Amino acid sequence: MAVSEQTxxxxxxxxxxxxxxxxxxxxxAVKLLLMCLVNAFGLYIVYAAYANQSWWVLAGMxxxxxxxxxxxxxxxxxxxxxxxxxxxxxxxxxxxxxxFFNGYIAFTNYGDGHRLSSPQEAAAFALLQDTKCVPGGxxxxxxxxxxxxxxxxxxxxxxxxxxxxxxANAMAAxxxxxxxxxxxxxxxxxxxxVPPAEIGQKLxxxxxxxxDEPGRVIQAAGVMACDAASTxxxxxxxxxxxDTTTATVYHATDKGFFLADGxxxxxxxxxxxxxxxxxxxxxxxxxxxxxxxxxYFVSVTLWTFAFAFLSVFLTFVFGTFLAIVxxxxxVKGRKLYRTLLLLPYAFPSxxxxxxWRNMLNVDGFINQILGGAGIDWLQTQTESGYWLAxxxxxxxxLWLGFPYMFLISTGALQSLPxxxxxxxxxxxASPARMWLNVTGPLLLISTAPVLVAxxxxxxxxxxxxxxxxxxxxxFGATEPVGxxxxxxxxxxxxxxxxxxxxxxxxxxxxxxxxxxxIIVAVIAVLGFRQTRKLEEMx
Amino acid sequence: xxxxIRTLGVAAAVVALSACSSGPAAxxxxxxxxxxxxxxxxxxxxxxxxMWVDQDRFKAVDAxxxxxTEATHAKVTLVTKDAGKMRDEFTAAFDAGTAPDILLGxxxxxxxxxxxxxxxxxxxxxxxxxxxxxxxxxxxxxxxTYGVPYAIENIALVRNTKLASSAPATWDDMIAAAKxxxxxxxxxVSENGDAYHMYPMQTSFGAKVFAQDASxxxxxxxxxxxxxxxxxxxxxxxxxxxxxxxxxxxxxKAKSAxxxxxxxxxxxxxxxxxxxxxxxxxxxxxxxxxxxGQPAAPFSGVQGFYVSSKSANPIVAADFLLxxxxxxxxxxxxxxxxxxxxxxxxxxxxxxxDDPITKxxxxxxxxxxxxxxxxxxxxxxxxxGKTQVEIISGKASDPAKAWDAMIAAIQKDLKK
Numbered sequence: 001m002a003v004s005e006q007t008x009x010x011x012x013x014x015x016x017x018x019x020x021x022x023x024x025x026x027x028x029a030v031k032l033l034l035m036c037l038v039n040a041f042g043l044y045i046v047y048a049a050y051a052n053q054s055w056w057v058l059a060g061m062x063x064x065x066x067x068x069x070x071x072x073x074x075x076x077x078x079x080x081x082x083x084x085x086x087x088x089x090x091x092x093x094x095x096x097x098x099x100f101f102n103g104y105i106a107f108t109n110y111g112d113g114h115r116l117s118s119p120q121e122a123a124a125f126a127l128l129q130d131t132k133c134v135p136g137g138x139x140x141x142x143x144x145x146x147x148x149x150x151x152x153x154x155x156x157x158x159x160x161x162x163x164x165x166x167x168a169n170a171m172a173a174x175x176x177x178x179x180x181x182x183x184x185x186x187x188x189x190x191x192x193x194v195p196p197a198e199i200g201q202k203l204x205x206x207x208x209x210x211x212d213e214p215g216r217v218i219q220a221a222g223v224m225a226c227d228a229a230s231t232x233x234x235x236x237x238x239x240x241x242x243d244t245t246t247a248t249v250y251h252a253t254d255k256g257f258f259l260a261d262g263x264x265x266x267x268x269x270x271x272x273x274x275x276x277x278x279x280x281x282x283x284x285x286x287x288x289x290x291x292x293x294x295x296y297f298v299s300v301t302l303w304t305f306a307f308a309f310l311s312v313f314l315t316f317v318f319g320t321f322l323a324i325v326x327x328x329x330x331v332k333g334r335k336l337y338r339t340l341l342l343l344p345y346a347f348p349s350x351x352x353x354x355x356w357r358n359m360l361n362v363d364g365f366i367n368q369i370l371g372g373a374g375i376d377w378l379q380t381q382t383e384s385g386y387w388l389a390x391x392x393x394x395x396x397x398l399w400l401g402f403p404y405m406f407l408i409s410t411g412a413l414q415s416l417p418x419x420x421x422x423x424x425x426x427x428x429a430s431p432a433r434m435w436l437n438v439t440g441p442l443l444l445i446s447t448a449p450v451l452v453a454x455x456x457x458x459x460x461x462x463x464x465x466x467x468x469x470x471x472x473x474x475f476g477a478t479e480p481v482g483x484x485x486x487x488x489x490x491x492x493x494x495x496x497x498x499x500x501x502x503x504x505x506x507x508x509x510x511x512x513x514x515x516x517x518i519i520v521a522v523i524a525v526l527g528f529r530q531t532r533k534l535e536e537m538x
Numbered sequence: 539x540x541x542x543i544r545t546l547g548v549a550a551a552v553v554a555l556s557a558c559s560s561g562p563a564a565x566x567x568x569x570x571x572x573x574x575x576x577x578x579x580x581x582x583x584x585x586x587x588x589m590w591v592d593q594d595r596f597k598a599v600d601a602x603x604x605x606x607t608e609a610t611h612a613k614v615t616l617v618t619k620d621a622g623k624m625r626d627e628f629t630a631a632f633d634a635g636t637a638p639d640i641l642l643g644x645x646x647x648x649x650x651x652x653x654x655x656x657x658x659x660x661x662x663x664x665x666x667x668x669x670x671x672x673x674x675x676x677x678x679x680x681x682x683t684y685g686v687p688y689a690i691e692n693i694a695l696v697r698n699t700k701l702a703s704s705a706p707a708t709w710d711d712m713i714a715a716a717k718x719x720x721x722x723x724x725x726x727v728s729e730n731g732d733a734y735h736m737y738p739m740q741t742s743f744g745a746k747v748f749a750q751d752a753s754x755x756x757x758x759x760x761x762x763x764x765x766x767x768x769x770x771x772x773x774x775x776x777x778x779x780x781x782x783x784x785x786x787x788x789x790x791k792a793k794s795a796x797x798x799x800x801x802x803x804x805x806x807x808x809x810x811x812x813x814x815x816x817x818x819x820x821x822x823x824x825x826x827x828x829x830x831g832q833p834a835a836p837f838s839g840v841q842g843f844y845v846s847s848k849s850a851n852p853i854v855a856a857d858f859l860l861x862x863x864x865x866x867x868x869x870x871x872x873x874x875x876x877x878x879x880x881x882x883x884x885x886x887x888x889x890x891x892d893d894p895i896t897k898x899x900x901x902x903x904x905x906x907x908x909x910x911x912x913x914x915x916x917x918x919x920x921x922x923g924k925t926q927v928e929i930i931s932g933k934a935s936d937p938a939k940a941w942d943a944m945i946a947a948i949q950k951d952l953k954k
Contacts, residue, residue: 052635112653112654113653115632116655139664197582204658222857223856224661376786380933474924476928477921477924497626
């Protein structure tokens with residue numbers, strides 16, 4: 001938009017009131033077209049949100065659309081907003097929403113067994129499970145019928161009589177109904193037959209009592225209706241499920257499942273629970289040693305720090321060393337060396353990791369060089385094997401990461417002003433002294449932000465860990481984490497996304513990712529502050 | 539309780555005798571006294587069903603979908619998904635409210651799906667008796683059926699008839715017969731273990747994973763501890779030491795070892811047959827040799843179709859599955875892509891009649907036991923496989939002790 005504003009042929013005299021609909025130009029036409037597209041897209045989202053009954057999305061989209069239209073079609077107070085608004089919207093949608101949603105999940109027990117949203121949903125599912133076609137019972141052709149908006153289930157019996165009922169009305173014969181071939185119900189006096197395409201979920205879980213027998217109902221079973229037995233009763237007001245045969249009452253608990261009176265947590269009968277707010281539970285079980293993952297939190301965090309620090313340190317030292325060597329004009333064929341050294345950087349890192357995993361395998365290339373040593377570099381489950389795997393991981397990381405540092409350092413070295421060096425030489429400084437007092441500090445100043453960013457990146461370097469070791473070697477067959485697991489790969493395991501978790505626990509995973517965010521944020525802030533100090537020193 | 543669907547099927551068959559066997563065509567003239575599931579094709583215009591299948595089975599299902607659309611005017615949208623990721627993606631989609639109406643999957647997902655309230659019961663009605671009993675049982679949970687089964691699969695011993703002329707009776711016979719080969723037997727393990735492929739060897743020591751009640755249903759009482767479990771653990775340790783079983787042998791390596799003629803024996807399922815045939819190897823499918831004296835019983839797995847509990851059209855979905863997928867024709871098509879024995883008895887008979895390989899797997903299936911589908915299996919698989927890896931690799935110096943530690947950990951999880 002800004003471009004077309006500049007290329008506009010005639011600029012109105014009063015620049016503050018610039019470029020509105022009064023002066024119809026090419027720029028305005030372009031603007032109109034773009035805004036049409038934006039509005040069309042926005043209205044589509046509004047419509048989709050309405051269809052899905054996502055009222056928050058709908059409201060948000062309407063607000064965004066109004067704001068956009070106001071900003072771009074008026075001129076009062078909106079000039080800065082014209083530049084800011086698109087960025088702000090993307091920030092809200094892609095960052096702020098994701099962060100807040102993650103934050104919300106962290107305070108719930110969302111995960112396997114707690115995926116439904118309310119006790120109602122869980123109770124509906126429990127009742128669906130409970131109502132079973134009676135062994136040896138009859139099956140009937142069925143249809144959905146309605147009176148006004150009330151839905152009934154209609155069945156035709158072999159004697160061609162048609163019976164109608166729903167939850168509130170026991171099955172009763174309707175005289176005068178018509179039955180076609182195969183028992184197909186064609187008309188029911190007083191009721192309107194709902195076309196199959198409109199039935200949708202309305203028959204799901206609809207049960208009509210059979211008059212004289214308690215617990216016996218007619219319910220939809222696939223494409224037929226069956227004679228079924230039902231023992232559970234849901235009371236929405238009291239939030240209880242009652243087993244009518246044993247008179248046991250199950251209450252909806254604040255832990256997100258139904259529990260019988262007098263039973264403890266272990267004895268709940270219904271497996272299907274719902275999401276509830278659990279406060280700080282996820283954070284305590286992330287930290288404290290008595291929980292499944294909590295006992296590893298400290299050791300995994302320490303290893304994460306060590307891994308991130310050593311990754312940066314080793315790649316930087318090695319990269320800088322090479323940069324200094326190849327920065328010396330006496331070295332011949334520098335361009336060729338530099339190109340070759342950059343090769344690992346040109347490799348996608350996950351591919352590099354996969355190649356290395358194969359080379360470090362028991363019968364991989366490395367062991368072949370060593371004359372069939374048969375060492376499992378990455379997955380040996382002994383105390384020394386853990387360190388072997390960690391060491392191998394760092395070496396692979398060094399291979400993957402040094403070209404980047406080499407590139408950065410080379411650039412930084414080449415941009416150092418030559419006069420400083422000359423001055424140092426004139427002052428009679430030895431090469432070591434020159435490096436310590438002049439080149440080194442200057443190099444650090446220009447690379448420090450990169451080092452901080454690199455640390456933050458490696459703190460969450462999931463790709464490498466996952467591709468190379470998957471977090472292994474495992475600490476033991478019954479332990480949930482392995483020796484090379486960093487915090488983010490532990491989060492991945494807990495979330496159950498990749499399978500293999502005893503129970504996918506998204507709440508705990510979200511809580512841990514918040515903790516990771518805090519750690520990285522604190523380190524980044526401290527790091528940048530140190531950089532500023534360095535700058536002031538010189 | 540869980541098995542009651544059996545009797546239901548028989549009874550339902552009595553109620554609806556005539557029109558239950560055939561596909562969508564042979565329906566309209568049914569007498570009023572019977573209750574056919576396939577009443578003259580209903581008109582579902584305006585309904586769209588979404589269905590997840592994997593690439594292999596896409597074509598067969600697509601043909602059935604086209605038939606369905608023609609007969610009922612309902613649209614069926616097939617989405618291909620990677621079979622290995624389907625379950626996790628389904629759970630995620632379920633949470634997001636974008637789950638498909640129908641999901642193709644294995645029966646051992648059932649417990650987890652129920653725990654999350656993600657699948658609806660699909661009573662088979664009069665169709666139940668048309669399926670093999672074991673297939674219906676597998677999709678039955680607490681007396682309800684939750685899906686329409688289509689195929690049964692289990693592992694067996696696949697033998698390269700050029701390299702080994704006769705089927706070995708015991709594990710030791712097999713190892714002896716493989717002497718001189720680079721690999722004694724292609725048995726996949728990989729770094730997290732593979733308790734599924736190891737299970738027949740374990741059962742040959744009498745160590746079944748869970749106790750079964752009188753009706754054959756699994757209870758949550760672990761049965762693989764004690765002496766039988768210790769005997770298996772010690773045997774596994776010995777085999778690891780002798781390098782007959784190695785951890786680094788994963789699925790791909792096992793297959794290529796067999797295809798490249800490095801070993802005469804391969805413990806695998808029907809899913810590997812297509813590649814073996816492509817390589818032009820003459821094979822015979824035999825029972826898995828016993829290691830501990832008792833019969834080596836593998837797990838049987840059943841593949842089938844689930845209906846999402848959030849499906850907007852559960853009745854249409856059930857109609858499609860019961861009357862268009864569970865037909866001879868489609869089941870035979872599906873059989874041809876995966877070589878898995880059809881769950882529909884009539885289709886299975888045909889498949890068995892013309893193929894010695896399928897017959898071989900089916901013979902082993904007679905001994906097989908259904909894979910448990912309780913949600914706790916997630917934890918069991920993980921501990922089980924990793925413990926086996928520790929024992930095979932020799933990390934656990936005392937296999938029996940490692941086995942006991944595993945039992946204790948699983949028990950702790952079961953009580954949660």
